[in-house]
Amino acid sequence: MTNTVRIIINDQTYDVPAGMNLVDAAKWYANDDIPVFCYHPKMEPVGMCRMCLVEMGTIEKDRATGQVVLDENGQSKVRWMPKLQTACTTTVSDGLVIRTQTQQVQDARQNVVEFLLTSHPLDCPICDKGGECPLQNLTMEHGPGVSRMAFSDKMRLDKHVPLGDLIFLDEERCIQCARCVRFQDEVVGDDVLAFHERGRSLQIITNSEPGFDTYFSGNTTDICPVGALTTADFRFGARPWELTEVPSICPHCPVGCNISLSTRLDRDFGGKTLIKRVMPRQNEQVNEIWICDKGRFGHHFSRSEDRLEDPLVRERSGRLFAKSWTDALAAAAEALKAAGSDVAAIAGSGMSNEDLWALRQLLAGLGSRRLGAWPPTHAGAEVVAQVGVGQGTNLGQLGRGDAVLVIASDLEEEAPIWRLRLKQAADRGAFLLVMNARPTRMDDFAAQTIHYETGEAVQALLALKDSDAWKQLAEAHNLVIVAGAEGLSLDGSRALAGAAANILLETEHVGKPNSGLLAVLPGANAMGLHYLGFTPAATLDIMQNPPKVLIVTQADLLLDDPTAAHWLAKVETIISLDLFASGLTQQLAAVALPIQSFAERDGSYVNGERRVQRFYTAQGPMGQALPAWQALSRLGEQLGQGTAKLSAAAVMVEIAQNVPAFAGVSFKELAKVERQYPDVGGKDLYYGGTAYRNRGGLGIQIPTAADQGQTVARFEAAADEPPKTRGKLVIVPSVRLYNRERTFRPSALVHARVPEAYAEINSADAKKLGIQDGDTVEIAIQNAPALRVRAHVNGGAPKGTVIVPRHLSDTAAPLAVTVGEVSKAEG
Amino acid sequence: MTHILLRGRDIPDIWKYDVYVENGGYEAFKKALSLEPKAVIDEVKASNLRGRGGAGFPTGVKWGFIPQSEPVKYVAVNADESETGTFKDREILETNPHQLIEGALICAWAIQATAVYIYLRGEFWDVAHELDKRIEEARRAGFVGQNIQGTGWSCEVYTHLGAGAYICGEESALLNSLEGKLGQPRVRPPFPAQKGGGLYGEPTVVNNVETLANVPWIITNGAAEYKKIGTEQSAGTKIFCVSGHVAKPGNYELPMGVTLRELLYEHAGGVPGGKAMKAILPSGGSGPIIPATDAVLDTPLTYEDMSKIGSILGSASIIVMDETVDITWVAAKVTKFFKHESCGKCTPCREGTYWLDKVLDRIMAGQAQVSDIELIDNVAKNMQGVTLCALGDFAANPIIYTIKNFRDDFMQHVQKADIKPASKARQAAPAGD
Amino acid sequence: MALSDKKYSQRIEAAFAKYPDKRSAVMPLLYLAQEEYGWVSPEGIQEVADLCDMDPTQVQSIAGFYTMYSEKPKGKYWLQVCTDLACALRGADEFYEELKAELGVEDGGTTEDGLFTVEHVMCLAACDKAPMLQCNFHFMENLDMDKMRAWIAEKRAEAAKAKK
Secondary structure, eight states, X not given: OOOEEEEEETTEEEEEETTOXXXXXXXXXXXXXXXXXXXXXXXXXXOOSOTTEEEEEEEOBOTTTOOBOBOTTSOBOEEEOSSOEEGGGXXXXXXXXXXXXXXXXXXXXXXXXHHHHHSOOOOGGGOTTTTSOHHHHHHHHHSOSSOOSXXXXXXXXXXXXXXXXXXXXXXXXXXXXXXXXXXXXXXXXXXXXXXXXXXXXXXXXXXXXXXXXXXXXXXXXXXXXXXXXXXXXXXXXXXXXXXXXXXXEOSSSTTOOEEEEEEXXXXXXXXXXXXEEEEEBOBTTTTBTOOOHHHHHTTGGGGOXXXXXXXXXXXXXXXXXEOOHHHHHHHHHHHHHHHTTOEEEEEETTSOHHHHHHHHHHHXXXXXXXXXXXXXXXXXXXXXXXXXXXXTOOGGGOOTTOXXXXXXXXXXXXXXXXXXXXXXXXXXXXXXXXXXXXXXXXXXXXXXXXXXXXXXXXXXXXXXXXXXXXXXXXXXXXXXXXXXXXXXXXXXXHHHHHXXXXXXXXXXXXXSXXXXXXXXXXXXXXXXXXXXXXXXXXXXXXXXXXXXXXXXXXXXXXXXXXXXXXXXXXXXXXXXXXXXXXXXXXXXXXXXXXXXXXXXXXXXXXXXXXXXXXXXXXXXXXXXXXXXXXXXXXXXXXXXXXXXXXXXXHHHHHHHHHOGGGXXXXXXXXXXXXXXXXXXXXXXXXXXXXXXXXXXXXXXXXXXTTTTTOOOOOOOOOOOOOOOOTTSEEEEEEOOXXXXXXXXXXXXXXXXXXXXXXXXXXXXXXXXXXXXXXXXXXXXOTTSOOEEEEEEOSSOXXXXXXXXXXXXXXXXXXXXXXXXXXEEXXX | OOOSSXXXXXXXXXXXXXXXXXXXXXXHHHHHHHSOHHHHHXXXXXXXXXXXXXXXXXXXXXXXXXXXXXXXXXXXXXXXOOSTTOOHHHHHHHHOHHHHHHHHHHHHHHHTOSEEEEEEOTTOHHHHHHHHHHHHHHHHTTSSBSSGGGSSOOBEEEEEEOOSOGGGGSHHHHHHHHTTSOOOOOOSSSOTTSTTTSGGGSOEEEEEHHHHHHHHHHHHHOHHHHHTSBOSSSBSEEEEEEEESOSSOEEEEEETTOBHHIIIIIISOOOGGGOOEEEEEEEEETSOOEEOOHHHHTSBOSHHHHHHTTOOOTTOEEEEEETTOOHHHHHHHHHHXXXXXXXXXXXXXXXXXXXXXXXXXXXXXXXXXXXXXXXHHHHHHHHTTOSSSTHHHHHHHHHHHHHHHOHHHHHHHHHHHHHOTTOOOSSOOOSOO | OGGGSHHHHHHHHHHHHHOSSGGGGHHHHHHHHHHHHSSOOHHHHHHHHHHHTOOHHHHHHHHHHSTTSOSSOOOSEEEEEEOSHHXXXXXXHHHHXXXXXXXXXXXXXXXXXXXEEEEXXXXXXXXXXXXXXXXXXXXXXXOOHHHHHHHHHHHHHHHHHHHO
């Protein structure tokens, strides 16, 4: 129980938690919106803008007796402060009294608005923020109505300052609230924005190279209380009042950020509904009110030139021809019938639960249970299902007394919002231990960092017990272990998840909120793949024992795996359900069926924290594409498997009836929302910025076995055999957030930020091979074409190890850890 | 009288370590070291010494706020002397530096500080480099460093140079600046004396140079003797910086309670050229301007008496203006100063100083209307009492009080506007901004 | 890297030795960068950032806030004339106008020979010795134009001599 204190706001008494900020308390408990510009509920107060001035006093108590002193009317006597005080810098305390509606307060608000408007350009008619602008709103509510500032006295400043490729600054509109500066410093830890000069010359600058260098820059445009910061994506794109907000889920990583797709009917999209921008949607347990720039700017793939718009069938000539759905489905059905039960499926982690269920049902009808998850790089989902972070977990609650261990993951690149939230947990006092074979960004925020030998994550984890850090982990009130798979084989990653689970079991950090395992799985729905029976082990089996017919859904086999062409050669028929016309569809598919992206249809994902979350139809469809579940169940219909379902919601009903993890889940339940603290996204945009109120649902977190009170046995956690190098180098694929995947490449505005393909090579290895920093090198592994990349000899790679980021060029980088040779390329 | 602070006037070489010691230097510190820290604080409390930086807060009380239980504590010496018309600390630093060091060390002992940082304005470049040598002398004599005088207590003394920002004279901005941050004031509480509020978050006493330079005398002679100087509420001597239209501008260290008349006419030689005295700024640019009436001139220079005539003692930097001075020009000049020095953190000060300056430029150019006088008066009033630090009030004062006390000067400018709208006034606004 | 020059190492060490926190050394180190480059140049900013473990943006911010760091190249003699109220009452404005005219530059300008940069500044705590200025942070007090002309001539002669 938190202690409560009694405060009085406008003559009403409220009991509020001790230690709460007064602006927050007034809003939450008294429904009193104290206006603010600089204050933001997610950041420390600075008391700069002076908009939140209120009358403040304390109830007078007799020093000797401690009794409340009464006035002549028998009311408790209030000792008022002589000046107005800023509410934002006040923490509630017993006996605090404020008045927020008096003439004095109203005058002060009017004065601050007047001061802010003196040099403001008032160019609302051409401002992106117009219509959802805190300054505009507060001017209407509190402003003087007329200007006393001579127009000729106004400052003239630069209105087009690119802070980087993504964010523009309008110096005239900036009101120097420092929200953006403080966000970068406090929340993100990339303090690449600052004020320059002073007084009225104060301006936001960045001196970073490249400009405004962070994965979280877009959030500054949401919390900017004016139109000073705008994104290159949305700048001059639409007026806020034309937009319809559609709740959605970010399709890029396991965090599952709740987003809002701002859409309108658009001339540039054939009059169809078009996504104009992506905004964060509040879900305090998942992403609070933040999203990363990949989520914000990575929506263009949903309508890229490369989208597959028509069903295609490959004819004897080897050429693909567009067909009707009926003909294409017939062709697919024919191939499947001929194969009998010698059928397998590989599903990508961008598929929704409904798609996966339809695929699983299709194969079941054919007598096959070969359900592969793509990419087959990370085990651990099954361990998460047992001892994942407990129901009700909120990383935003981790702090002093708690501990977090991040191992074998470059979290900034793989799951940026987890990295952001765990950095803040460390700021709040949680013990953060980061373990990897190489330095990562997360090291910057760690209390302790352990760098182990490549591939020896499990050994390092087992060795923790004898280290100083052990006590911090074992005795922590809450412990979260975040396990990736970098540098590990699939078996290795399974062992790592198991070893992590064993620590959690041993230290009794399972089955309760804010403790447990988080696996950094690839893609948005890796946990959904697990719960619906798709496993990476099955994929490896398919790779070794190819079926006659392989159904591949939303998986970039050729671009993900350099050996794919080699093992796919043994498959007779490939049926591809894909968003894109390139890759597998173009090169190998016998039948290609166009499916809809997350933006065009309803569905649900299960995020890394096992939260089932619903997304809604936002954008107009591309060509003849259908939701995958629909295409698959129509294919089943062709095969006599019963009538196709009519809606994603109906598919979910069937999932809930058949898959225990989804018991009680329905689209209606997923859409439920409750009031969240802090209360952002209402009319008062000034409080939390333009992040959107959640109207699409908070989702349902699937309980772990431990949550359900089941006894969880210790896991097998035998350390992986280190790869036999035989004089070769260990090739460790890594993840870069900004890459050339087909789901990100169409976001042209980020192109400049995607690095040229490179590999990090240890200086000793480079010296031996005669390679210098910046040389072009070739990396050769078995059964794969050589990969040409730029060598980075910069201290990033441990000796004997080459770090090769995936998806930076059209040639696939190794999918999993392997061995290979590196040589300087000619010419 | 002999000087307590400006002892260089009596003993020109007292800045030298040997001469300082020959004249009783560091004896007060030794005496303090023989006392319990609390006894030192009590003595300073009893002396009624008040902060000489401008606010006049009782020094001993300030020291008493420091929580003794904290292992790390600091003394920050405010030598950021930047107020227009103030040049007293500089003279102490140049001519009697060891007395400041000694005072700071006594303070450090009283609060059991681990280090003293002397924050000098950047323009005191040479002063600071000389001071470093003086600190080195004190270190060699065993007054600075490890296990000072065998007490087991260690304390370092360092100088830190600012780089041109008036706001760093505000104590929390000074601490930010020392920490390598922008010199912008902090939200209080926590106050510098509290855990979390001081330098690097540790409890910190911030005292002005002149304040600390009084301390050795108090320890040596006792609080009772000190209180005999000055008045009951304003004990001791004060250095009055006199500048502007007087025959002999300079620093005058006199017991508090001396009247303005005595200071300005007897000591500073009165207004040259037989002109009449028109106005006085008694506390630099930031204090309320007052007309030089007989009543004002007969006011004793004490904290209590100056507030009675609607002004303040402040840092006692007295700028004198004779009858030829256009007070509108003064308002414009001082406003330029505050516009230049506003840190930009609080809206009213940042925007208000800019706005006032713009309108004053127009008034000075003869392009303003009567309503513009009401406008700046109102704008200035809207800046009062609503900012994090006092700079908002400081910037408002020159406008409010010049208009209140010298409205006719303003009216002359706007009346001209009716005749020759585009003409430039004689007193051009200061160049640039 | 120029602050890596041996001549700075002792002063850099001394700066870091003063404070419990590296960031606090940013102000003394910016002065060194200014000494090295004549202004706080981009190289200087980056070097100070590296030394203090700060983002260069933060270092630039510090350089921009404090007026004694020059973000533009300056003449050999940086003349900062106080034209604040107390000095102005003693003729500082007229002195400054004449000085600019003498050197043929505007406020903030640098003479063509690169010798003198002139700007007006706020109170320098020498109100009783006006007109006054600081030249490269050293006080020059109780000035008049005769003294200044002689001084300027002297500096020009020195520069001419050095050229030969």
